Amino acid sequence: MSTKGYTLMRAKGRDRRHLLRGAVAAAGAAVLSGCDRLSHNASFVATLQSAEKLSHAAGRLLAPKSAMAQEFSAADVAPVFRGNGTLSPRDADYVALRKDGFAAYKLSVGGLVESPLELSLEELRALPSRTQITRHDCVEGWSCIGKWKGAPLGALLDRARPTAEARFVVFRCFDSMEGPTLDGRDSRYYESIDLDEARHPQTILAYELNDKPLPVTNGAPIRCRVERQLGYKQAKYVKAIELVASFDAIRGGKGGYWEDEGYEWYGGI
């Protein structure tokens, strides 16, 4: 082959490579900006979110409602349990209760129940308890192992007797996630779980962490532990428990503060 022909072929090859590389880069950019646009398309996002039902069904199928979360040994406990989200609520009612060591704290259990309850911290501590060393998995990706002691939620529900319509347990919390809002919209943390999860033996209302009263950073005086779900489901600073048939009418209607912000209600994955 002549030198000229060879040079021409090389140049052609180079052009083709440039073209190919340019095309790949352009296609990549188009895919990414397309994904960004689709992320703001309500019906597309609803399609993506349909996977949540599949994940929940798979979780229920493979790990039945009685399946236990892994428990660890005392040696695995992290010296300081990581706090996240609200670390010190500034809401006036909480600050007042905290001042005298939550002596005036009352946990109410109400909504769709036959006999509403009100329990002081003393009364909660007097109930049969469960102690468990479990791993807390944050949706962000980190994990921390802690030892929790608390009253099983199932026993409390047995006393309050949910009505036939009750389907979910809603945890109302003290902490406002956003400062005082101008429109007066409530930003207090809340969460919800179904009755199967609520009656799971490891679902407890914890008042102790690592053999000490629950610190404020981790949700004093009461935090819920739902061990087979992610961290945002473990409501801290629990003020009241409410049984409902649906959470459509509560705040954003998605069943929790972070759910209203777009996170899955099913926090098992």
Add this chain to the structure above:
Amino acid sequence: MDTTASAPPLDAAPTAVAARRIYRHRLPVRLMHWINVVCLTILLGSGLNIFNAHPALYWGDDSVTVKPWLSMRAENTPAGPVGKTRFAGTDFTTTGVLGLSEVDGRPAGRAFPSWATIPGPQWLAMARHWHLFFAWLFVINGVAYVLYTIFSRHLTRDLVPTRVELKNIGRSIVDHLKLRHPTGDAATRYNVLQSLTYLIVIFGLLPLVVIAGIAMSPRLDAVFTGWVDLLGGRQSARSLHFLAALGLVIFVVVHVVEVVIAGVWNEMRSMITGWYRVPEDHSKEEVVS
């Protein structure tokens, strides 16, 4: 007996130059291949966005009592903000790509840059929606593929190398290093390095990325108490998930480079229409200058 039917047409024999075409990839394989391309692209982008929410990887169960083996962060220095990546205890400056990169023309602290993540902005909830939807599609597609390869005998016929091929693996390695691709009949089969790589990816990396992903689900951790310890704990599972994904990225890069070397259009056509033009066997060709 009439023998004329088997006699070759007179003009056919010398013009062996007329390219031989074979039907190389059947429709289900082509379809599943492209579904996989879409899934892996989106899983990678959304996975990197999820990683950015806590840009550190550890070995073990928890992330509090141990130091990460890999982490990324932005740091303020007198000369301005820089991006740092810490790997095995050593800091590397990775400004512009890892730890700190530009978002809308302004430097922003983020582990992986916005051009690599789905969605572009840091948005964990949305990235999880993308990731978990396409994870399901990817798993369903993968299970369908494995069943297909077994029942269509694609696995035993095409993917598992023969004893002779395994014996000649040395030659195949040399050929690959010289970027020399098989021609003639040899090109109608996967070469031995290719089939071994596919087997490792299909039955090694892909199951690992899925199992390590499942190990991060608190509910699925409860299937058998303690099974996550087989992977070394949940944070190890998160590391393995990341490393398996990295392995897949490396595979895709090599795969695409090989496609380019072997001939983009021919290879692409064979994965779109199924038809592959067998490269001529130069060893039997007369040298014409």
